[in-house]
Amino acid sequence: MKTTDTHTLSILVANKPGVLVRVALTFARRGYNIDSLVVSATHNPKFSRMTVTAKGDPATLEQIIKQLNKLVDVIHASEHDTFSAVDMEMSLLKVKVTATSKTIIAKYMKEYHAKLVDETDNILIIAQIGSTEELNSFENILSKYGLVELVRSGKLLMMKGKETT
Amino acid sequence: MKRKTAKTTKTQKTMTGAQALIKCLENHGVEYIFGLPGGSVIPIFDAIYESKIKTILVRHEQGATHMADGYARATGKVGVALVTSGPGATNTVTGIMTAMMDSVPLVVLTGQTISPMLGKDAFQEADIAGISMPVVKHSYLVKDINSIPRIIKEAFYIASTGRPGPVLIDLPKDMTAGAFTGSLDQPMDLPGYSIPGKGNKTDILQLAKMLKQSRKPMLLVGHGAVISGADKVVRELAEKMHCPVTMTLLGKGAFPETHPLSLGMLGMHGTAFANKALTACDLICSIGSRWDDRINGNNDEFCIGAKKIHIDIDPAEINKIVRPDLSIIGDAKLVLEELLKHVEKLDTAEWLRELEFYKTEFPLNYSNAEGLTAQCVIDTLYKVTKGKAVVTTDVGQHQMWAAQFYKTEHGRDWLSSGGAGTMGFGFPAAIGAQFGRPGELVVAIVGDGGFQMTLCELATAAINKQPVKVVVIDNKYLGMVRQWQELFFDNRLSGVDLVGNPDFVKLAEAYGIKGFHIDKVEDCSRVLEEAMKHPGPALIHAEVIKEGNVFPMIPAGKSAYHMIIEAPKVKMEKPTGST
Ligand SMILES: Cc1ncc(C[n+]2csc(CCOP(=O)(O)OP(=O)(O)O)c2C)c(N)n1
Numbered sequence: 006m007k008t009t010d011t012h013t014l015s016i017l018v019a020n021k022p023g024v025l026v027r028v029a030l031t032f033a034r035r036g037y038n039i040d041s042l043v044v045s046a047t048h049n050p051k052f053s054r055m056t057v058t059a060k061g062d063p064a065t066l067e068q069i070i071k072q073l074n075k076l077v078d079v080i081h082a083s084e085h086d087t088f089s090a091v092d093m094e095m096s097l098l099k100v101k102v103t104a105t106s107k108t109i110i111a112k113y114m115k116e117y118h119a120k121l122v123d124e125t126d127n128i129l130i131i132a133q134i135g136s137t138e139e140l141n142s143f144e145n146i147l148s149k150y151g152l153v154e155l156v157r158s159g160k161l162l163m164m165k166g167k168e169t170t
Numbered sequence: 171m172k173r174k175t176a177k178t179t180k181t182q183k184t185m186t187g188a189q190a191l192i193k194c195l196e197n198h199g200v201e202y203i204f205g206l207p208g209g210s211v212i213p214i215f216d217a218i219y220e221s222k223i224k225t226i227l228v229r230h231e232q233g234a235t236h237m238a239d240g241y242a243r244a245t246g247k248v249g250v251a252l253v254t255s256g257p258g259a260t261n262t263v264t265g266i267m268t269a270m271m272d273s274v275p276l277v278v279l280t281g282q283t284i285s286p287m288l289g290k291d292a293f294q295e296a297d298i299a300g301i302s303m304p305v306v307k308h309s310y311l312v313k314d315i316n317s318i319p320r321i322i323k324e325a326f327y328i329a330s331t332g333r334p335g336p337v338l339i340d341l342p343k344d345m346t347a348g349a350f351t352g353s354l355d356q357p358m359d360l361p362g363y364s365i366p367g368k369g370n371k372t373d374i375l376q377l378a379k380m381l382k383q384s385r386k387p388m389l390l391v392g393h394g395a396v397i398s399g400a401d402k403v404v405r406e407l408a409e410k411m412h413c414p415v416t417m418t419l420l421g422k423g424a425f426p427e428t429h430p431l432s433l434g435m436l437g438m439h440g441t442a443f444a445n446k447a448l449t450a451c452d453l454i455c456s457i458g459s460r461w462d463d464r465i466n467g468n469n470d471e472f473c474i475g476a477k478k479i480h481i482d483i484d485p486a487e488i489n490k491i492v493r494p495d496l497s498i499i500g501d502a503k504l505v506l507e508e509l510l511k512h513v514e515k516l517d518t519a520e521w522l523r524e525l526e527f528y529k530t531e532f533p534l535n536y537s538n539a540e541g542l543t544a545q546c547v548i549d550t551l552y553k554v555t556k557g558k559a560v561v562t563t564d565v566g567q568h569q570m571w572a573a574q575f576y577k578t579e580h581g582r583d584w585l586s587s588g589g590a591g592t593m594g595f596g597f598p599a600a601i602g603a604q605f606g607r608p609g610e611l612v613v614a615i616v617g618d619g620g621f622q623m624t625l626c627e628l629a630t631a632a633i634n635k636q637p638v639k640v641v642v643i644d645n646k647y648l649g650m651v652r653q654w655q656e657l658f659f660d661n662r663l664s665g666v667d668l669v670g671n672p673d674f675v676k677l678a679e680a681y682g683i684k685g686f687h688i689d690k691v692e693d694c695s696r697v698l699e700e701a702m703k704h705p706g707p708a709l710i711h712a713e714v715i716k717e718g719n720v721f722p723m724i725p726a727g728k729s730a731y732h733m734i735i736e737a738p739k740v741k742m743e744k745p746t747g748s749t
């Protein structure tokens with residue numbers, strides 16, 4: 006169904022207090038739920054980049070993007086598709102292992118280019134960077150092998166080639 | 171003695187943040203600040219003490235924002251309000267929202283607790299920047315005294331350019347009491363703010379072509395046309411093309427309503443002929459209107475089959491309600507000036523004859539058979555003032571009757587709360603308008619309900635000798651709600667009886683304001699004549715029939731095809747649209 010399409014927006018904003026609230030209000034007021042949100046300074050500390058994924062109908066999204074662009078602290082806001090942009094996510098996964106499950110997990114980690122970042126008392130923390138789909142499927146696998154906690158970064162996005170984000 | 175002189179010289183050398191703020195306001199040409207003080211803004215009021223800016227002390231902060239709003243609407247300049255923190259600040263929210271909905275340029279200065287106490291529930295601390303965020307064009311919380319000049323410059327620029335709107339500046343007390351050491355002239359830093367200009371030339375040429383092909387065109391002018399000062403070019407365009415013009419409630423003044431090409435106001439309580447035209451036109455060109463639900467209750471049935479063109483300065487208005495066949499983003503006046511060069515007389519003779527038929531068949535009218543009506547009072551007022559007054563209204567039936575019967579000729583002569591529908595707006599807005607337009611006749615047409623929401627400003631009008639005239643249309647009801655209950659809720663009147671209204675004449679007199687009274691048709695003209703001539707402020711208490719209804723009416727949620735021209739004989743279903 007159209008209304009449940011996930012959209013990814015990139016918003017360049019002035020790095021000022023309150024900007025996040027203004028952006029969030031623009032979504033909330035129109036009943037749009039934000040699924041993920043990443044904010045951090047750009048290479049120019051005057052500006053921050055927000056990458057937002059949200060679900061909803063395209064007409065409302067068009068209005069949200071226009072309203073975002075109207076915000077004085079927003080430099081520009083636009084929706085991106087996966088053809089013209091690269092997008093990535095990171096996740097940290099905590100797994101409780103046994104000797105047997107550990108070898109199986111090690112195999113999958115290799116397949117998914119995941120990295121072991123901590124091991125304490127038979128509890129591993131695994132880091133994975135990849136597309137949303139890759140992260141989802143790795144999570145699915147680990148859920149069968151003792152996954153106890155998951156932290157995901159939310160999507161990051163950058164335009165390919167000469168185009169700036 | 172010695173110490174005292176030393177201190178005096180010191181204060182002359184260094185400036186406080188408040189003094190810098192006032193200096194900046196002076197540099198922006200501010201004449202009046204509407205406000206009411208409190209602990210957190212005493213430094214600012216102290217700085218005003220030695221300024222040429224006049225503070226207008228209000229009796230409630232809502233009044234300050236509506237006065238600043240009326241001043242702004244009547245002059246096109248930025249209106250300024252100044253209030254204290256906490257409750258002073260929250261009292262401005264209705265006024266800010268009212269200005270936001272109608273694109274009115276305001277700068278609202280609020281006091282705040284000292285910066286180190288922010289977020290600690292200090293006395294009279296309210297997160298007003300947070301509370302007001304959804305209803306401002308932009309806002310600031312000042313964190314650096316030396317940034318005050320930049321912030322003021324940006325605030326005035328943002329408030330008054332593009333699609334205007336209110337800007338709030340929250341000023342922690344240490345920011346105004348502390349020492350200012352920066353420059354008073356600072357550049358703006360607004361990388362995310364741009365203003366659309368003349369519109370795309372190709373699109374304008376395309377519009378000219380579409381107009382040329384149209385046999386039944388109409389122009390729809392809104393507040394945007396008034397704000398951009400497009401009234402002159404709208405008229406030239408309509409006359410050159412022989413094209414009829416209708417206006418929204420806030421578009422009154424963008425085209426002379428007495429002009430033969432005028433269809434008057436359209437929409438929920440618009441003229442029957444304007445609404446008939448909506449259902450019959452083959453092209454509608456909106457100039458600075460946002461197709462809101464008072465004129466377009468049902469988008470699926472809006473101007474079926476007609477080409478729709480949308481000219482607006484705000485890109486977010488395009489496709490918001492109507493998906494136009496052609497849109498032009500730009501300033502109404504600049505776009506129309508270009509368009510004017512490319513249009514010619516259109517083949518509209520037959521269309522105009524059709525509209526003329528509607529006009530004679532379904533004129534606006536009223537009868538005094540059951541006693542004095544609001545329509546009669548307003549119609550007489552129109553005649554007595556020869557249509558020359560600056561009119562403000564409150565919200566309700568009287569507002570609609572005023573829109574119908576007080577015809578507006580010029581932009582900025584009609585001030586009404588449209589988008590917000592804020593009861594309590596009319597009277598303080600008139601005071602603000604009077605400050606902005608001294609020497610002109612300013613009349614507030616208000617209801618007995620709404621007037622009582624801000625009537626404390628009678629003191630403000632009296633003390634400042636502002637000769638505003640307040641016509642209180644007293645139907646002893648929250649009339650508009652009563653009308654809905656009568657028509658759609660089996661006349662089960664609930665919460666609408668204004669029993670206990672004061673004696674409005676005595677009330678005026680208690681404030682030292684001259685009171686007049688009308689309750690008969692035959693007195694109307696004479697009393698209004700006398701009241702309008704009164705040199706000071708005056709209140710005219712007009713007791714009208716209690717159960718008059720506003721017609722024509724398009725029920726909320728319906729299109730113009732469902733217009734009711736007079737009182738229906740059959741029971742009506744409950745409206746589905748918003749309010
Ligand atoms: C602040 C506010 N509260 C409530 C309303 C809802 N409302 C709209 S019109 C109306 C009746 C206004 O009564 P009155 O001022 O007497 O004017 P009338 O309709 O009788 O002319 C009401 C209650 C509103 N618009 N604004």
Ligand SMILES: [Mg+2]
Nearest residue numbers: 617618647649
């Ligand atoms: Mg009333």
